[in-house]
Amino acid sequence: MDGFNINDAIFPEPAFLPKSVSMKKLDVLAKPLPQQLIGVYNITHVRAFVSVILSENTTPLLSSVISMLKPGGWLQWEEMKADFIILAEVRSQWK
Numbered sequence: 001m002d003g004f005n006i007n008d009a010i011f012p013e014p015a016f017l018p019k020s021v022s023m024k025k026l027d028v029l030a031k032p033l034p035q036q037l038i039g040v041y042n043i044t045h046v047r048a049f050v051s052v053i054l055s056e057n058t059t060p061l062l063s064s065v066i067s068m069l070k071p072g073g074w075l076q077w078e079e080m081k082a083d084f085i086i087l088a089e090v091r092s093q094w095k
């Protein structure tokens with residue numbers, strides 16, 4: 001399984017990952033995507049990406065993650081229902 005993020009500073013140390021998991025730096029909105037990522041995955045999974053969508057245009061993201069699928073592959077996209085968010089008070093010892 002390959003995990004992607006534009007920010008590789010947040011990747012866990014490889015020693016903490018199963019051998020079958022790798023993390024790679026990628027701007028998923030960059031065009032074109034690296035050729036080695038095109039048509040290679042059975043499943044692509046996107047989670048909590050609504051804040052990354054610009055101008056309510058899902059096409060740049062969708063075209064990228066769909067292009068990474070093998071023919072007949074599946075895209076899974078999860079978002080939370082975020083119309084009501086409680087922001088807890090920031091306590092002084094957390095600042």
Ligand SMILES: C[S@@+](CC[C@H](N)C(=O)[O-])C[C@H]1O[C@@H](n2cnc3c(N)ncnc32)[C@H](O)[C@@H]1O
Nearest residue numbers: 004005006007026027028029047048049051052
């Ligand atoms: C709200 S976080 C969700 C992280 C993770 N998917 C999850 O569910 O825990 C959004 C993530 O998108 C990453 N991101 C933002 N723009 C990106 C891009 N163009 N390509 C890849 N990752 C991006 C950010 O670095 C951030 O980690």
